[in-house]
Amino acid sequence: MKVIQAKDFSLQREETDVYETERAVVKEILARVQAQGDAAVRAYTARFDGVELDDFRIPEALFEQAYAEVGDEFLEALRAAIQNIRRYHEAQKRPSWMLPDEQGSVLGQIIRPLKRVGVYVPGGRAAYPSSVLMNVIPAQVAGVPEIVLVTPPDREGKLNPGVLVAIKELGLAEAYRIGGAQAVGALAYGTETIGAVDKIVGPGNIYVALAKQAVFGQVAIDMIAGPSEILVIADDSADPDYVAADMLSQAEHDPMAAAICVTPSGDLACRVAQSLVEQLEKLPRREIAEESLRNYGSIVVTENLDEAIAVSNRIAPEHLELMIEDATSVLGRIENAGAIFVGRYSSEPVGDYFAGPNHVLPTSGTARFSSPLNVDDFVKKSSVIQYGKQALLENGEKIITLAEAEGLQAHANAIRIRLDKEGGRNQS
Amino acid sequence: MKVIQAKDFSLQREETDVYETERAVVKEILARVQAQGDAAVRAYTARFDGVELDDFRIPEALFEQAYAEVGDEFLEALRAAIQNIRRYHEAQKRPSWMLPDEQGSVLGQIIRPLKRVGVYVPGGRAAYPSSVLMNVIPAQVAGVPEIVLVTPPDREGKLNPGVLVAIKELGLAEAYRIGGAQAVGALAYGTETIGAVDKIVGPGNIYVALAKQAVFGQVAIDMIAGPSEILVIADDSADPDYVAADMLSQAEHDPMAAAICVTPSGDLACRVAQSLVEQLEKLPRREIAEESLRNYGSIVVTENLDEAIAVSNRIAPEHLELMIEDATSVLGRIENAGAIFVGRYSSEPVGDYFAGPNHVLPTSGTARFSSPLNVDDFVKKSSVIQYGKQALLENGEKIITLAEAEGLQAHANAIRIRLDKEGGRNQS
Missing domain, CATH: 3.40.50.1980 (Nitrogenase molybdenum iron protein domain)
Known part of the structure; x- marks a missing residue:
């Protein structure tokens, strides 16, 4: 577990797309399933x-x-x-x-x-x-x-x-x-x-x-999930045991998982580090959690809360916990995060299992442009255009102008033929 | 231009993903831009x-x-x-x-x-x-x-x-x-x-x-667009010149574009075919449109309107025009289509340029699961969980049960440590 300064912090995982063999196996399996x-x-x-x-x-x-x-x-x-x-x-x-x-x-x-x-x-x-x-x-x-x-x-x-x-x-x-x-x-x-x-x-x-x-x-x-992260923004009002417990709940998943605490409080940083060591002792999945913390675990000490938020926005964590005073008031400044857990009772496992929001979340910084799995992922939209006669007569020439500007004469014709037949040519 | 029976109709384009050379060029360009x-x-x-x-x-x-x-x-x-x-x-x-x-x-x-x-x-x-x-x-x-x-x-x-x-x-x-x-x-x-x-x-x-x-x-x-389609469902109430003009507005785009008319009326089928020939004569982009019609143009004659709708749902066209009596009443039966143009005045170019809906649409059958480009494509969502103390005390044991059933003890611990400290252990 590293305790480091914000300006030195970035979350870099090794590139792991080296699955040439597996890719070939998969290709063969798919071809055979398609054929047979x-x-x-x-x-x-x-x-x-x-x-x-x-x-x-x-x-x-x-x-x-x-x-x-x-x-x-x-x-x-x-x-x-x-x-x-x-x-x-x-x-x-x-x-x-x-x-x-x-x-x-x-x-x-x-x-x-x-x-x-x-x-x-x-x-x-x-x-x-x-x-x-x-x-x-x-x-x-x-x-x-x-x-x-x-x-x-x-x-x-x-x-x-x-x-x-x-x-x-x-x-x-x-x-x-x-x-x-x-x-x-x-x-x-x-x-x-x-x-x-x-x-x-x-x-x-x-x-x-x-x-x-x-x-x-x-x-x-759906998206292909990468390794998972939790980032906890905490201040002196946070309980270090809660912070550590929540970090470990991420770390026990996978040696590639990242558990990060970002805090303006040097004192809290020390107490979280200490609590991590104590709680780690008793974990059945201790080896995994330990490897995860060693590789990707960090406690980042920042100048102030603003810098902590900036670090979080840069990482775009899958799970973000706000264990700070008046946590709700910073929600509008969180630019990138899959799920945001607000306050001391909102432990990550509450969301993993029970509260209601989805636990399928954008990982590895993709919260910059992706969203939790949601109902929109299971619908499709169709546009509907029921154009009125009056609308066509009034706007037909404009549509023809735009089509001709793009050199698409058949597009223009499809409007012109209607204007001619419907009598709009003279009115427009 | 083929006039064929519905049961024999499917829209098969040649597979064209043979871009090995281009892929290598692109890889080199990207690497150099990233580096330099x-x-x-x-x-x-x-x-x-x-x-x-x-x-x-x-x-x-x-x-x-x-x-x-x-x-x-x-x-x-x-x-x-x-x-x-x-x-x-x-x-x-x-x-x-x-x-x-x-x-x-x-x-x-x-x-x-x-x-x-x-x-x-x-x-x-x-x-x-x-x-x-x-x-x-x-x-x-x-x-x-x-x-x-x-x-x-x-x-x-x-x-x-x-x-x-x-x-x-x-x-x-x-x-x-x-x-x-x-x-x-x-x-x-x-x-x-x-x-x-x-x-x-x-x-x-x-x-x-x-x-x-x-x-x-x-x-x-966004999605990578494939070749484009228009499918027109028309009955005897349709003007064959409008149907043909709209088909040509698609065909002039690209020799790979597909323009399809599906109709229960053999009479309309013949008149559309005739109008296509006449209108094609005068097109500046005649060669492209002709090649498109030769390769992928079709007039499909169906038993009835139900079969026409079934054909359309199978094709899942990018653009669907309904030039039939009481067109609005079939909207609920259209399962797959990027944009639906309803009635005689709703020519495809109205939507391409002017009416308001987006012209970036799912092509090549992907309307089965994709949508027109829309505002949702430019947003990201974050879930928010602000769990209450009472909620945690009342539900904590349930969350622990679920975590333990999955063998994730650190998840359970993150809840348990809170129940212990907040006094919930005894109340739950």
Whole structure:
């Protein structure tokens, strides 16, 4: 853990796009899935997941077993989270609208849900029920009628019980136990049993990420998440134990994760550093967290709060916590951040699991131009132009002028032929 | 021009992604611009555009000259178009919002404009003033404070007067006469004189498109446009000359453009075919339009209107015209289309230039999952979580349960440490 001055601070991670081999593997898998459909998916599932499946669909028995395993406390917490996440995303919905004018025209914008969306949920140790909620609920709120979930099975064909219960609680009718690049291929191209989708979302390992990149264009995809960050702006009013605990909740994810505290208080900086050491002791995932802190952890001491905010805006963190006095008053000065956690009770895990906003956030500085996963990601818009006769007669010549200025005579003709026939030529 | 049955119809264009050489050229240009900044841009401008520039900024004298050249009629038409486009895009704006609850929490979403956006405008014969309007106005309406426009000069360093006047009318303070991959590189990486942007939008040739793809991730980009389509659904109430004229306005763009009429009326099909032949005769861009019609033009005869709509939904056209009786009543059944032109007066060029909606539309079937360029493309969202003390005390255990179910103990700790200190442990 470094304690450094603001002017010396930048967050540089090693470039890691060196996946030539993986890219070739993915290309081959996708080509075979496109050509051979189910047979290819079945073969790759046997090879990579170690299980032979006749039917990809997750059997009812597995769901029933999962409910027995998870316990009431989990179920109650999950249901509360679903309700909160749904409520927040409902507030993102927008209606289609129109703009009528006095010349008889009606302009508008129709907003419709995508028709069919695929959600990828990782398996193994990265099988997170919260991923199911955060990726599926915005699509449901958008009104997507067909949501299909894929998730890789273990060697016995089993799945994480929390993930299974989440699938059931959300009422998903279509869920398959397949994973990897072969699952992405099945979603993008369709197979005999799995219909092709319009968009694929959800996290995955490098093969999944490369497969999503490769099918982009054929279908839409969400962003490819990079390593994750938390940046805490804190002052003397902050509890150093809270700051340290929240930093560790990021650091335990991944050795590439970055946990950064930016503070004008040298005293707080020392106390956070001390608390980090103490809390680190007891962590089950201590090794990961330690490596993350060693590589990318920082406590940055600034001249004042203004400089702290400037550092944060430069980093454009995925998660930003404001543990300062009168935190709300600086919201308008935060230029770039995926999610902003305001005040001492707003610990990052509150947002990761429960409060309602999405935990799929722009990473690695992309908050400069990207947004949290949201309902808009699952809709498409169409412009509507219902031009009135009067509008055409009054404006036709102007449109012709603009078309001719661009040398596009057939464009001009399409207007002229109407002006001639509708009698506008003489009136305009 | 083929007249065919609906069941046999699909729109297949040749795959054209064979740009290995161009990709290598672009990679080299980008690397050099990143390393050498202005010097590289200056050298490439000399090499590719044939002009030596000391200062990239477009000189005032060129603007003044342009105003003298374009004439009053053009200026008046352009100003009316600007007003319309601005009015339509204003209707797309959304406020930040919040969602307070009874437990003392406030959730919200802050919507902010991107800080700095680059707009590419092609030069030469494809220098279209309308491109300036359609790409710049949504960014202005979104509130982007820094918009920088680049457009390549001719061998005398000159620019299209219509483009220049459009730049001035929109009040753009920063405009450079550079183009190609070197301009994209300058926008993405920044140089001594041109600051790096957060997003690059606007059409361009294959070098520009490949350069945008290459810098994607470093900055955001708009979609890479493919060949363009118009699909006209028409019945016996349609004027065949209008249908043909509108098809030709698409066909004259590009030999790869597709103009399709879908109709349940065999009679109309014949009359449209005949009108196409007649109107084609007189077109200055006849060769391009003829090649487009030969390759990708079709008149599809369907059993009935339902089948016509189904064909259109399958194609997901960039432009869809509904020249049928009671056209408004089928709007709800159009699943996929970039822009929908309703009724006999709503000719495609009305939308290309003037009515207000954007002419940057999803091409090649991507209307399945993409939208017209719009104000949302120039904003970013941040989630806000200001969690209340009572909310944390009441829900803390649930959050811990979810975190522990995922094996993320540091996440659980960040909540537990607060419950312990704030006294919630005993109350929950």
